[in-house]
Amino acid sequence: MNVWIAAGLGLALGSCKFDPPVDKQPIDGPPTARLTVTLIGGGPGRVTGGGVDCATGNVGTCAVDVPVGQRVTLTYAADTVGAGSQVVVDGWGGDCASRGTAATCEVVADVERVVTHGARLQHQVAVTLVATDGGQGTVTSTPAGLACASGTCNAFFDAGAEVTLTANPATPNDRVSTVTGDCSTMPCTLPALGGPRATTVTFLRSTCVPSTQTCTLGRFTQCDAEGNYVSYLVPNGAPDGTATTLVMNDYLCPLGCHATEPRCNDVDATNGLNAALDHPAVSPSGVDLVLPRLGNNTAGTITINTNAFDATRHEIVVTDTDGQPVSIPALRLMQSEAPDIIVLMVRSFTLRAGALLRSRGAPALAIASEFDIVLAGTIEVAARASNVVPSGSTTQHPICSGMLGDRGIGGGAGAAPNANGGHSVASTSTGGQRGLFPFLSPLRGGCDTFVPGPGGGAIQLVSRRRIALQSTGAIDVSGAGGICWQLGGPPSGASGAGGGGTVVMESPTAAIAVGGFIAGRGGSGAAADGGVCTFGNDGPTGPGTFAAPVACGGSTCTSGAGGHEGAPAGGNATATNGTAQAGGGGGAGLLRISTASGTSPTTANSRRIVEDAAGTLRRR
Secondary structure (H helix, E strand, O other): OHHHHHHHHHHHHHOOOOOOOOOOOOOOOOOEEEEEEEEEOOOOEEEEEOOEEEEOOOEEEOEEEEEOOOEEEEEEEEOOOOOOEEEEEEEEEEOOHHHOOOOEEEEEOOOOEEEEEEEEEEEEEEEEEEEEOOOOEEEEEEOOOOEEOOOEEEEEEEOOOOEEEEEEEOOOOEEEEEEEEOOOOOOEEEOOOOOOEEEEEEEEEOOOOOOEEEEEOOEEEEEOOOOOEOEEEEEOOOOOOOEEEEEOOOEEOOOOEOOOOOOEOOEOOOOOOHHHHOOOOOOOOOOEEEEOOOOOOOOOEEEEEHHHOEOOOOEEEEEOOOOOEEEEEEEEEOOOOOOOEEEEEEOEEEEOOOOEEEEEOOOEEEEEEOOOEEEOOEEEOOOEOOOEOEOOOEOOOOOOOEOEEOOEEOOOOOOOOOOOOOOOHHHOOOOOOOOOOOOOOOOOOOEOEOOOOOOOOEEEEEEOOEEEEOOOOEEEOOOOOOOEEOOOOOOOEEOOOOOOOEEEEEOOEEEEOOOOEEEOOOOOOOEEEOOEEEOOOOOOOOOOOOOOOOOEEOOEEOOOOOOEOOEOOOOOOOOOOOOOEEOOOOOOOEEEEEEOOOOOOOOOOOEEOEEOOOEEOOEO
C-alpha cells in the first residue's frame, strides 16, 4: 500500500508544472480624496486644518489630498482689523453649508470635498447731529443701514461700497446750516469706502414769519405762506447745467434796502427798460433762457431778427442750432428820433461757449433779466461791408451820417465822443459829425454813410443781479468798411465806413474774465482809382489798439482808417490823384457800464471800444 501511495505521489508530482516567480509592485499607501477650500468675499482671515492653511485671496495651501475616510476639522479665524472696521462672517458653503457661520466644520474625506467660506470687510460710517435753535432733522443712507435722528449714529458698510448720506429737515423751517468732517455738503456721496468715515450735520430752525418780508441794514428776508424762507435756484451759466441756490434769509441786497418799503432797491434802468423789469416775465417766475439749449450743438449761429417781433404774442422766435424754434418773451419800447428797442425778457440769460448770437433788424436789441446774464459765447451786433445792417444802427441821418461828394463819401460818426467820421478826398464831402448827438440815451448804434458801409448796432443789457462776460465771451458792435458803388459801368465811387455802435450794461455787479472783450471800432473807407475799387475793412476785434487798415484803389492806398479806442475819430482820405476817390473812416463806438460801486470791470485788453466814464447804477 505504501508503495502504491508513493508511486501515486510520484506520478502526481511528475505531472505538476511550476511557473517562475513574478515581481510584485509595491503598494504606495491607502487611497486619497481631494479636499479643496475657497475663501470668498474678501474679508481678511484664514481656514486651517487637515493640512489646509488658506488665507484671504486663496493664498497658501487651499487644496490637499486626504486618506479616504479620514475626518478633517476645518477652522476659520478672522484677522484683526483696526478700530471702526469689522469682518462680517457670511459662513460656510459647499460641503460645509450646513454649518452656517460656526467657527469650525468637520468633513469626511470619503469622496472629493469642496468647501467655501465667505467673509466681508466693512467700515463704519458715523453721523453726529447737532441742533441749533431747536433745529431738527434726520440723516439717512443709501444703501439702507443708517437712519440717525439725534446724537451720534453709526452703521457698517462693505469696503469699496459707495454710500450716499442725505439730510432730511424735520419741518419746512429746519435747514442744514453746516456739514463738517468727511462731508462738506448734503447730500454727500462717499465713494469706494476705504476706511471709517465720520461727519457732523447741524440743523438750524429759522423763525420765518409766514407771508412777511423785511429789509434792514441792507439785508432782505422773505418768508412764504408756510413760513419757509423763499429761495431761488439760479443757473450759473457755466459750466453747463450747474446752479446756485439763493435763499432770502439775510440776503445781501445788491443795491441796499429801499428807504420806505420792506424790499431791496431795484435797478432804475435807462431808455425806458424799467417797463421790461416790471413785467412778470422778468421775475423769479420767468424763463431761464439758455442758448443754444442744453444738449444742442454750441458751435452754431442763432439769429435774432428784431423786425420779427410779434406784437400780439409779445415774443420773438429764434431758430436754435438743432433747427427747432425757441419763443422768447419780448417787449417793444418806442424811442423818439431813434430806432425802437426790442427787449428780451427773462429770469436769467446764458449764452453758451462757442455760440454766436447775431442780431439783425431795425430796432435795437436789449436783454432784461431778473438774475444773471452770463455770456460765454459772442453777441454780434456788428455791421459788415457786405451791407449787413445790425440791430439799432443809425441810417442816413443828416447829422451823423457821412455826406456824399464828387470824390468819395465821408465816414459815419461813431457813438464815442469826438468820434467824427473821416472826410473823403480833398474834403469834398464831410464825415458824419458826432458833436452832442446822443447815443446812450436814446439808445442808438453807429452811423452809416449815404452809400453804406453801415454803422455798428446798439445793445443794452440790464440785470438785477450780475452780468458776467466769461473768458470765451464777446460783444461786437463794430462798424463796417466802406463799399464801392457805381452808376453803370466800372466802379464810379468809394464810400466811407460805418462808425462803431453802442453797448450799455447796467447791473449791480459786472465782471469780465481774462479773454473776454467788447469791440466797437469803426471801419475804414473804400478806395477807387482807374476803374479799380477796393472795399474798406470792417472794424477789427483783435487785441491791441489799432485801426481798421486803409483800402487801396489801384496803386494808391488812400482811404481813411477806422477810429478806435486810442483815436476815436475816423481817418480822412488822402488821395492826390485827381481821378481817385476814397471814403473816410468810421468813428469808434461807445461803451458804458453802470454798477452799484460805480467802477468798471474792463481792462486794456478787454476794452476794444471807447468807454464812457463808468456810472453809478441808478436805483429806485
